[in-house]
Amino acid sequence: MDEQFPREGAPAVAYIALGSNMGNREQLLLSAIGLIDAHPNIAVTKVSGMYETDPVGYTDQPPFLNMTLAVQTTLSPIMLLRQLLAFEQQLGRVRQIRWGPRTIDLDLLLYDNVRMDQEELTLPHPRMMERSFVLVPLNDTMDQSHPLQAEVGAASEAALLDGKEGITLWKTINWRSASEPFES
Ligand code: X6L
Ligand code: MG
Ligand code: MG
Numbered sequence: 133m134d135e136q137f138p139r140e141g142a143p144a145v146a147y148i149a150l151g152s153n154m155g156n157r158e159q160l161l162l163s164a165i166g167l168i169d170a171h172p173n174i175a176v177t178k179v180s181g182m183y184e185t186d187p188v189g190y191t192d193q194p195p196f197l198n199m200t201l202a203v204q205t206t207l208s209p210i211m212l213l214r215q216l217l218a219f220e221q222q223l224g225r226v227r228q229i230r231w232g233p234r235t236i237d238l239d240l241l242l243y244d245n246v247r248m249d250q251e252e253l254t255l256p257h258p259r260m261m262e263r264s265f266v267l268v269p270l271n272d273t274m275d276q277s278h279p280l281q282a283e284v285g286a287a288s289e290a291a292l293l294d295g296k297e298g299i300t301l302w303k304t305i306n307w308r309s310a311s312e313p314f315e316s
Contacts, residue, residue: 153194
């Protein structure tokens with residue numbers, strides 16, 4: 133089987149979290165969206181707002197811009213993950229300190245209703261429900277019909293309301309895909 137085209141039938145819907153806190157953060161996020169959408173087997177269907185967020189984990193670093201995308205893809209979860217890591221490399225990511233500053237971070241959050249726990253990839257992302265900088269943008273892009281939508285919506289509302297999470301809307305962007313989403 134061709135590794136690049138492992139699926140039959142309708143494309144999967146996946147959600148990807150983006151983060152940057154080095155260099156021209158906004159341009160890096162826009163370049164990442166461009167690379168992702170230009171891939172022949174991935175189409176960006178929704179783009180969240182861009183949020184400026186206080187760093188968590190390792191807090192002595194500059195603020196992040198975070199956002200999320202909804203995509204359609206015919207790649208398998210593992211092939212999508214590997215492609216995201218390749219895009220990080222193309223955008224100059226150098227892994228230095230754990231949880232330290234990065235030009236671009238691309239995390240696979242959800243892939244259809246797939247649950248898996250492998251060394252290379254765990255789905256859903258095991259820590260997404262604890263991270264407001266993921267949940268707030270994710271809520272912008274998640275379908276009403278998604279099984280996690282209510283939970284993500286409530287957590288995101290709480291995070292924005294109490295204001296202690298250090299998340300502010302930076303800007304909203306209009307995304308017009310260069311390619312049509314796949315037929316479904
Ligand atoms: C205790 C221990 C509490 C560790 C939190 C949380 C560690 C998140 C790592 C943690 C802990 C992470 C981003 C970030 C990072 C980002 C913002 C991580 C990995 N990435 N902060 N910190 N946005 N705002 O994308 O997510 S490092
Ligand atoms: Mg991350
Ligand atoms: Mg990552």
